[in-house]
Amino acid sequence: MKRVIIWVLYILMGVQIALGCAYFISNFGAEQQFRENLVSFLPAGVVYLMQLILAAVSVWYVLGKFGLRRNKYVRGYVCAFFLTVPFLLQMHLARLIWSAGLSAFLWLLGLILEILESGLSRRRTVLLLIAWFLYGILCPDGLWLGGFLLFAAAFFYKRKEKSKQKDLRRGLRIGLAAFFTAGVIFVSNMGLNSAFPEARKIYRENTVGTAVISRFVWPNFANTYYFWSEDVKELLSMDDAVELSRRIDLVGEKFYPDLEKAYGKKKAIMLCVDMGYSCVKVRTRETVSEIARDFEDYFLLPFTIERNLRGEGTSLTAWNYGRMREHTPILVKYYYRYGTFELPFLLLGSFLLWFAGKNDDVGRFLKRRVDGVKNESGFNRQKDSKKYSVPWKFLLFIWILYTVWYTVRSNLPIDYKMALPILFIWYLASVAGLFEKN
Secondary structure (H helix, E strand, C coil): CHHHHHHHHHHHHHHHHHHHHHHHHHHCCCCCCCCCCCCCCCCHHHHHHHHHHHHHHHHHHHHHHCCCCCCHHHHHHHHHHHHCCHHHHHHHCCCCCHHHHHHHHHHHHHHHHHHHHHCCCHHHHHHHHHHHHHHHHHCCCHHHHHHHHHHHHHHHHHHHCCCCHHHHHHHHHHHHHHHHHHHHHHHHHHHHHHHCCCCCHHHHHCCHHHHHHHHHHCCCCCCCHHHCCHHHHHHCCHHHHHHHHHCCHHHHHHHHHHHHHHHCHHHHHHHHHHHHHHHHHHCHHHHHHHHHHHHHHHHCHHHHHHHHHCCCCCECHHHHHHHHCCCCHHHHHHHHHHHHHHHHHHHHHHHHHHHHHHHHHHHHHHHHHHHCCCCHHHHHHHHHHHHHHHHHHHHHHHHHHHHHHHHHHCCCCECHHHHHHHHHHHHHHHCHHHHCCC
């Protein structure tokens, strides 16, 4: 039975790989017309190959940290599966930051898991900080999300290792290095934002003031206008409030910059927080409902995409889909929808394999107890299972962290380009059943 399930999983994955290869061949060199496309002197095909190579190396590396090590053929097959997930391959074949950002995230994740497994060393620490730096300048939220990941890794590591004096001194040095790295990321982002204002436009959305306004106030500028302070009303007329309620892009492009220019950064943030508090107080039920809906949408992101394709929900899925299907509409139609169709079946198959593995463990344990025989291989299997449970616990933490982060970040329509790590986690869980003996 297990063999049948495994082959069904291989076949489902194989169909996606075939569709992905067809899309790659048909669209190699073509450019998807996104607003935030990066300008590069390199031909599109060269950029895509570089992004695919980076993605392949990072996925291969991370799969090994989740236990897929013994069988390199299976590891390569699963790697090909991840490279051809339609929403991920779309980013690998685009002049956007998201493909490289995902690769940096996977490299950072792999290094964290390697440290949790094998311990700290100078080489791993240096590579970890370099990966954080790359993630911080490639992803708009990489500075903060990478910092949270390092903090969580330190917590996991402290629980695993016994506290010693030399470990405390080493931890202090690493903490100072991490603080310095955070400063370098912050300064580098400021420089890049100034040097490339249009290409880095997405980065300007990630401020405390715009996040509070976007999450808790928009689109209720007009409805709650009379609750704002006089300082806000001096810069925002009722007609402006109505226009802001229609266009969320004006929050970061006009309203907040005007507020900061008039009152300074500190007071502008305080005014935004006050507006957010007033809006939550007046429209509590509506605000909580919107946050809960967005949390569900991000947490169940692949299924949110599937619902968006049926015209349900507010998102940028249709826009992303339109960019992808410009050159091969029929192929993309089936390729895109297959990516959401196969996921439930892969998840079910992996669950059945995991459940069968647990039953086998229980059966072997009971047989040893009845026979009165100690089975060292069984002991080692249990030990390996415990060792590999740490990466999955850490992955669950990342899943929740990223869901909360993007939920709180803004009230913008769901955009899966920004949340590729969540998609990666879903598809990793869907093939986890193949990792047990490979």
